[in-house]
Amino acid sequence: MNIILNIGIIGYGYWGPNLARNFSNHPRVCLKRIVELKQDRRMVAALAHPQTELSSSVQDVTRSPDIDVVVIATPVSTHYELAFDALNHDKHVWIEKPMTATSLEGEMIIELALKKNKIVMVDHTFLFTGAVQTIKQLIDEKRLGEMYYYDSVRVNLGLFQQDVNVIWDLAPHDLSIMDYILGSKPQAISAVGKSHYATGLEDIAYLTVYYENNMIAHIHVNWLSPVKIRQTLIGGSHSMIVWNDLLSDESLKIYNRGVDMIQSVESKYHYLASYRMGEMHAPVVHKKEALLQEIDYLVECIENNRQPMNDASSGTRIVRMLEASDASLKQSGAPIQL
Amino acid sequence: MNIILNIGIIGYGYWGPNLARNFSNHPRVCLKRIVELKQDRRMVAALAHPQTELSSSVQDVTRSPDIDVVVIATPVSTHYELAFDALNHDKHVWIEKPMTATSLEGEMIIELALKKNKIVMVDHTFLFTGAVQTIKQLIDEKRLGEMYYYDSVRVNLGLFQQDVNVIWDLAPHDLSIMDYILGSKPQAISAVGKSHYATGLEDIAYLTVYYENNMIAHIHVNWLSPVKIRQTLIGGSHSMIVWNDLLSDESLKIYNRGVDMIQSVESKYHYLASYRMGEMHAPVVHKKEALLQEIDYLVECIENNRQPMNDASSGTRIVRMLEASDASLKQSGAPIQL
Amino acid sequence: MNIILNIGIIGYGYWGPNLARNFSNHPRVCLKRIVELKQDRRMVAALAHPQTELSSSVQDVTRSPDIDVVVIATPVSTHYELAFDALNHDKHVWIEKPMTATSLEGEMIIELALKKNKIVMVDHTFLFTGAVQTIKQLIDEKRLGEMYYYDSVRVNLGLFQQDVNVIWDLAPHDLSIMDYILGSKPQAISAVGKSHYATGLEDIAYLTVYYENNMIAHIHVNWLSPVKIRQTLIGGSHSMIVWNDLLSDESLKIYNRGVDMIQSVESKYHYLASYRMGEMHAPVVHKKEALLQEIDYLVECIENNRQPMNDASSGTRIVRMLEASDASLKQSGAPIQL
Amino acid sequence: MNIILNIGIIGYGYWGPNLARNFSNHPRVCLKRIVELKQDRRMVAALAHPQTELSSSVQDVTRSPDIDVVVIATPVSTHYELAFDALNHDKHVWIEKPMTATSLEGEMIIELALKKNKIVMVDHTFLFTGAVQTIKQLIDEKRLGEMYYYDSVRVNLGLFQQDVNVIWDLAPHDLSIMDYILGSKPQAISAVGKSHYATGLEDIAYLTVYYENNMIAHIHVNWLSPVKIRQTLIGGSHSMIVWNDLLSDESLKIYNRGVDMIQSVESKYHYLASYRMGEMHAPVVHKKEALLQEIDYLVECIENNRQPMNDASSGTRIVRMLEASDASLKQSGAPIQL
Known part of the structure; x- marks a missing residue:
């Protein structure tokens, strides 16, 4: 029996629509919620994803019990705080590149992910x-x-x-x-x-x-x-x-x-x-579309509790x-x- | 009345045949003599240029009274000595790039060319x-x-x-x-x-x-x-x-x-x-073939006693x-x- | 005051999804209904266009009073019959290329469109x-x-x-x-x-x-x-x-x-x-996406009762x-x- | 012991210089004579090939006892007559493409070549x-x-x-x-x-x-x-x-x-x-330069009395x-x- 992972995306700017489209097309995940602070962008998201909930509060994703994976597609300066909050509330995390604004932030995420035994994947789509x-x-x-x-x-x-x-x-x-x-x-x-x-x-x-x-x-x-x-x-x-x-x-x-x-x-x-x-x-x-392949890999890593190659350590090396x-x-x- | 410049080439290796072909095709110059130390290469030169004299002594070019322009197409380590000898014997000089092995050598050539009021042109064909x-x-x-x-x-x-x-x-x-x-x-x-x-x-x-x-x-x-x-x-x-x-x-x-x-x-x-x-x-x-254009320019600079743009100063800046x-x-x- | 044209598409095969996407993105038209005979393709259409009605009966488009323009994206052998029915019920018609299976069919469409004073546009997207x-x-x-x-x-x-x-x-x-x-x-x-x-x-x-x-x-x-x-x-x-x-x-x-x-x-x-x-x-x-431009042109031709360049006569010349x-x-x- | 074939070229127009250059560079042939009717073109040939005889009479090539192969690089309307004369005087023949102006001329050359047991090669360089x-x-x-x-x-x-x-x-x-x-x-x-x-x-x-x-x-x-x-x-x-x-x-x-x-x-x-x-x-x-390869093949065919693939029959099929x-x-x- 396959699990279906509930996905919450934070940020519907430049890359968010691509993420939303691919997460909503993948059979093993459900795009539950999108958080976006700007109202006009929320409108765009609502039109494209009528079955997905919209919100303007990041905690609706980082702390909500019905979310399995938090996808962070916000400016890099906010990555650390959002990822930290999500991990703290026992979510898996998908972060856009670059992973964090500093390598110190990256190391703290590595440590917390290890402690919480959660997957952190950095979206190096290539x-x-x-x-x-x-x-x-x-x-x-x-x-x-x-x-x-x-x-x-x-x-x-x-x-x-x-x-x-x-x-x-x-x-x-x-x-x-x-x-x-x-x-x-x-x-x-x-x-x-x-x-x-x-x-x-x-x-x-x-x-x-x-x-x-x-x-x-x-x-x-x-x-x-x-x-x-x-x-x-x-x-x-x-x-x-x-x-x-x-x-x-x-x-x-x-x-x-x-x-x-x-x-x-x-x-x-x-x-x-x-x-x-x-x-x-x-x-x-x-x-095949790279993002869809990457979501396959996310599901596989979570199911098997396997460390992804593009994990927080890799992301921190890049930073x-x-x-x-x-x-x-x-x-x-x-x-x-x- | 146009002058015809007598050309002596030293070196018939990789680039020498191109030089010889273009100097022999140009109406304003006469390819008088080719100096090449290796006998087999002299044979190749003789076949391609039956009307040109062949020699194995560089002084047949650098010091011969019937040569107006010495063309130096030898390894870079020898450029300075050959150019110096040629200038000293009141020849104009065409040197393959890079002009000299050191910028110090370059400066000494600049000085001597100035003193002798001779043209030095570095072959930056491009x-x-x-x-x-x-x-x-x-x-x-x-x-x-x-x-x-x-x-x-x-x-x-x-x-x-x-x-x-x-x-x-x-x-x-x-x-x-x-x-x-x-x-x-x-x-x-x-x-x-x-x-x-x-x-x-x-x-x-x-x-x-x-x-x-x-x-x-x-x-x-x-x-x-x-x-x-x-x-x-x-x-x-x-x-x-x-x-x-x-x-x-x-x-x-x-x-x-x-x-x-x-x-x-x-x-x-x-x-x-x-x-x-x-x-x-x-x-x-x-x-148009770049080398032919460059020979045009050489003739023009010598006729008008005009400093070429690709002169010894330019060559020395590159070195x-x-x-x-x-x-x-x-x-x-x-x-x-x- | 701008009119909004109600669109009904017949056929959701190879090209239908492109048409549906562009008609649903255009501000001057409303994609009201899609007719598709195959159930699995209707499912695909329903997922992509949750706000559009689905039907398996062509007459829900060719004869429905709430449809202004019938878009025919079916195999070429069916074009004539569908276009004829739509024109007869006072619809404007958009037909995929080639317009008809024979030029005789084309001429009959030209005649009926003239009589009914309706626009027929052949989708020569290029x-x-x-x-x-x-x-x-x-x-x-x-x-x-x-x-x-x-x-x-x-x-x-x-x-x-x-x-x-x-x-x-x-x-x-x-x-x-x-x-x-x-x-x-x-x-x-x-x-x-x-x-x-x-x-x-x-x-x-x-x-x-x-x-x-x-x-x-x-x-x-x-x-x-x-x-x-x-x-x-x-x-x-x-x-x-x-x-x-x-x-x-x-x-x-x-x-x-x-x-x-x-x-x-x-x-x-x-x-x-x-x-x-x-x-x-x-x-x-x-x-700009060609199909969107073409829909602009469709709206403009209908509003101004202007004959399009890619009309039934042009389509028939191609056939x-x-x-x-x-x-x-x-x-x-x-x-x-x- | 290798034979050296004596070559006579007729025509020093557009393609003639390429032929002359390659025949003169090939070790198994000797470019003996070039026939060219226009005096200015003869001058150009003389400069490029100082060791080759120049003539303005085609018979100096087609009928001369010291020529083994006649190379015909003249306008197509003259090919037949020149080839016929050369074959009649027991020369091998190399003809530029197209071989003849008519297939009838081609067939007469096939026949004469057979009778004289001489090689006819059509220069299909490609x-x-x-x-x-x-x-x-x-x-x-x-x-x-x-x-x-x-x-x-x-x-x-x-x-x-x-x-x-x-x-x-x-x-x-x-x-x-x-x-x-x-x-x-x-x-x-x-x-x-x-x-x-x-x-x-x-x-x-x-x-x-x-x-x-x-x-x-x-x-x-x-x-x-x-x-x-x-x-x-x-x-x-x-x-x-x-x-x-x-x-x-x-x-x-x-x-x-x-x-x-x-x-x-x-x-x-x-x-x-x-x-x-x-x-x-x-x-x-x-x-490798195609013309040089083709001359290799010419020599080989003549030495072994072997019919070339690009023989008169092939040339006539093209015509x-x-x-x-x-x-x-x-x-x-x-x-x-x-």
């Missing part, structure tokens, strides 16, 4: 896309060989955020993907960037993340690009991946290419590069990297140890 | 392409508005160099373009990168160059990319450019796009972004930035003042 | 896209010069239809666009194609449509292409358009290119071609071309006069 | 590209399954020919590729097209070629397209190919995709389509299809039996 699932599998099967680099360009025109810079806005996508697929602990992070408007928030920035064994990751985030680019190169000693997230077909291409460096017979300081230029293939990548990027930005790109 | 010429014109006409950023990705698989890292190999292209089009003095540079092979030379690297007024430039150079990318974004307050150098048509696209930040009536700390999403156009870009990138690499990306 | 609107405007402003050709490729893998061949499935899009933008009466049509499966229905086909003044149109439709292509070239004496409908940005490119043929001085039979290779530009194309393509297919591509 | 070689191999290995269709788009702006229409100019490429890879005899051909300039020669045209077993080929050739497209779709029951000849990398993509039609249990007239959407891969395609396309054009696309 992890549940077909592309990232396939990349993860390729890396786990050692198909790329030794990992060399991860390079992501995530740029387009707008939307400027009011409260966070472009790193906090866009980089969590890549940071969570890296956390998931690279299976390696970052050692240091450096960030450079510039603001061109009176808000003072960086609108273009570059992050570098250092790993052991000379692996390096780099992320270009930009609100000022005339064109939208979502392209990631992942290089290994054996194969290399190009992931173009804007393509609906063939978004993932795997190149059987590499370089071997051979010591020259003439001199031990002289190397000859031998290039392997093999074929490319584009695997079939599932196109710690964002904090380090802020520190590095203030020091003109000096690397910050993690 | 400056003579239709794309860069058009970009330069757009910027000079203030069509982009205030300059915000220059972002270049210059990656492909190989060719690994033996003596220099990927920055010294590929970044001079962008550094010379930036020197030419931005019209602004760089203030600091930082570089990060990693080597994945026994040579110890970085095969992937990221450069950031800081300018006044929050303008920022960033260059991704990489010998380990599975695909070739040559894409540059240039953002200004009014228009933005995407330059894809791999396209034979429509390589340059100009977007009439921008953002205006308006202070909110509610709060002076609150801004509303207003986006302008205008049309894109791809201007007609000339497709200084490369030196700074080395220093920054050693300090994990700490910015180096210029 | 006409309301930003791309087609922009192309129409360019042609009307004579920006292309004299029209030379229209060439469309509309191919992808699947979906095989059960009752019609690939021409009846995909070509109505282009035929309706041509009818709208070319402003010229087709003179003849020829069609070739092949079937590769036991259904005997052509799965790949090529249509040629002849116009006066040597203008020619050609359409490649194909259910067997490994990749999806939606590309149209429109050539005129002055400018040329490339429309790639799969791009969300820059889907429309206008090339200031052309050829002038100059009689040679040597011989009156000898011509010299002079090529104009001007710039390309991509205009801003509106991205006549489809009939001619069938006749030509049977004669191995012999041209059929229209 | 057959020697890596892409076509790979496609041929895939088809021979039955990797595509049963062949369904060949669809080619070969369009760009210009160059208008003076003496032939766009079909004679561009279609021979595809016709020769089809002749080579499809391994099936065409049954009929139909062609439609239009001329928009005073020359009266078609500048846009569409060819359809019918084969047995419902295989169909279609070629769009166009001198009036604003953009250059060189794309071919090749569909089989098992796999499908997309060949984009403008890409230097990944020009060939093979899709493991297909459709199976299953008879419905409900009705024998009702079929269910089952789609196989497997992965795509891009094989490594050799990038016969071009003649049929002319006949069909005059009959508005009526199919012409072959």
Whole structure:
């Protein structure tokens, strides 16, 4: 016999409608209640979800006995307090990214979730896309060989955020993907960037993340690009991946290419590069909606009392990297140890 | 009555054949002599240029009375000595990029050229392409508005160099373009990168160059990319450019796009972004061979005793930035003042 | 004071949900009732549109006094009968494409609509896209010069239809666009194609449509292409358009290119071609949902008792071309006069 | 001991320089003599090939005892006479495409070549590209399954020919590729097209070629397209190919995709389509210069007295299809039996 989880969403702003639509379409959950402070947004929610209760009090969700999972889709500064209240009232928690405004808040949530034995899942939606699932599998099967680099360009025109810079806005996508697929602990992070408007928030920035064994990751985030680019190169000693997230077909291409460096017979300081230029293939990548997959996973983790990969610890690791990027930005790109 | 300049090329390796072909096709110069130390390469040169003299002694070019312009296409470590000898014997000099191994060498060449009143031109071929010429014109006409950023990705698989890292190999292209089009003095540079092979030379690297007024430039150079990318974004307050150098048509696209930040009536700390999403156009870009255009310019500068834009000072500025990138690499990306 | 039109939809299959969603989102109409024969599809409709009545009897829509507009989204073989019944009961009618199974049926609908003074609109949705609107405007402003050709490729893998061949499935899009933008009466049509499966229905086909003044149109439709292509070239004496409908940005490119043929001085039979290779530009194309625009237009036509451009006459012209393509297919591509 | 073949080229116009460059670079042949009637073109040839004799008399090549192979790169109307003279004087012959102006001329060359036991090779260069070689191999290995269709788009702006229409100019490429890879005899051909300039020669045209077993080929050739497209779709029951000849990398993509039609249990007239959407891969395609490969093949055929695949019979089959396309054009696309 399957349980049905009762869901309460807090926040019906930019991302809330997507959450509400997917939670209401999933057979194993029931979208019981939506809390939204603004009346006009409550009206929009009411029209789209006539069978869901609307409320303007967060406690109708965080403390209500008929709610199993609290979904927090509010500005990041409020995440901690809401999650803390929900956990305290024995709810499971789903939090939008970034998980919290500080890593300290993140650690307190980790601790409380552990004490309460509740699931905390951070909504890093990208992890549940077909592309990232396939990349993860390729890396786990050692198909790329030794990992060399991860390079992501995530740029387009707008939307400027009011409260966070472009790193906090866009980089969590890549940071969570890296956390998931690279299976390696970052050692240091450096960030450079510039603001061109009176808000003072960086609108273009570059992050570098250092790993052991000379692996390096780099992320270009930009609100000022005339064109939208979502392209990631992942290089290994054996194969290399190009992931173009804007393509609906063939978004993932795997190149059987590499370089071997051979010591020259003439001199031990002289190397000859031998290039392997093999074929490319584009695997079939599932196109199921990522949020629906993530809800599947939520249900599965709760049913089996299993810790999700995108748990509070993972979310806090991402926040710690964002904090380090802020520190590095203030020091003109000096690397910050993690 | 037009003069015909007698040309002597030193070095017939990777780039030498291109130089020889273009110098021999240009009506205002005569390719008199090629010096090449390796016998097999001299044979190749002889076959391609039966009317040109071959020699294995550099002084047949640097010191010969029948040579007007010495073209130096040898490894960078030899540039200084050859250029110095040529200038000393009252030759004009054309040097491949990067101009010298150190900025000190560069300064000594600047001084000697001045004293001898001879032209030194550094072969930054890209400056003579239709794309860069058009970009330069757009910027000079203030069509982009205030300059915000220059972002270049210059990656492909190989060719690994033996003596220099990927920055010294590929970044001079962008550094010379930036020197030419931005019209602004760089203030600091930082570089990060990693080597994945026994040579110890970085095969992937990221450069950031800081300018006044929050303008920022960033260059991704990489010998380990599975695909070739040559894409540059240039953002200004009014228009933005995407330059894809791999396209034979429509390589340059100009977007009439921008953002205006308006202070909110509610709060002076609150801004509303207003986006302008205008049309894109791809201007007609000339497709004349860049090297031929550059030889035109060489002849013109010598005839009119005019300082070229890509003179020894410009070449030395590029070398200084490369030196700074080395220093920054050693300090994990700490910015180096210029 | 604005009227609100009451809408009744018949058919909730492949396209019905899109219609229902857009009619229910439009402020000037009310989605009163949906008729669907299959119970499981009625269930789906009920979930998505809880405030709309469901019925299994078409007469609840075609004959109900509280319905103003009957929307017919059923298989093409039923269009005529339903439209006829609706018009007879003084409803306005919206019919999915192709309008009817035969041009004779089409003519009878034209006649009845005239007699009843009711609007009949055929849902050629493409006409309301930003791309087609922009192309129409360019042609009307004579920006292309004299029209030379229209060439469309509309191919992808699947979906095989059960009752019609690939021409009846995909070509109505282009035929309706041509009818709208070319402003010229087709003179003849020829069609070739092949079937590769036991259904005997052509799965790949090529249509040629002849116009006066040597203008020619050609359409490649194909259910067997490994990749999806939606590309149209429109050539005129002055400018040329490339429309790639799969791009969300820059889907429309206008090339200031052309050829002038100059009689040679040597011989009156000898011509010299002079090529104009001007710039390309991509205009801003509106991205409003086409169906919503079309509903706007429906309301406007009904309010002002104005004949829509996509009326029954236009729909019947398309059906006549489809009939001619069938006749030509049977004669191995012999041209059929229209 | 290897023989060296002495080559004489007639015609140094558009394609002649490519031929001369490749013949002069090939180790197994010697470019002995070039015949060109126009003095200015002879000058250009002399500069590029100082070691080759120049002449203005075709008999210096067709009848000279020191020539082994006559290369005919003149206007098509002269091909027959030159080839006939060369064969009569016991030369092997290389003819540019199309081989002759009429199929009757082609048959007389076939006959004479047989009688004289000499090689006649028609320069269908595309057959020697890596892409076509790979496609041929895939088809021979039955990797595509049963062949369904060949669809080619070969369009760009210009160059208008003076003496032939766009079909004679561009279609021979595809016709020769089809002749080579499809391994099936065409049954009929139909062609439609239009001329928009005073020359009266078609500048846009569409060819359809019918084969047995419902295989169909279609070629769009166009001198009036604003953009250059060189794309071919090749569909089989098992796999499908997309060949984009403008890409230097990944020009060939093979899709493991297909459709199976299953008879419905409900009705024998009702079929269910089952789609196989497997992965795509891009094989490594050799990038050797096609003309050099073709010269290799010429030498090999002469040495071994082996009939080339692109012999006079193949060339005549292409000419016969071009003649049929002319006949069909005059009959508005009526199919012409072959």
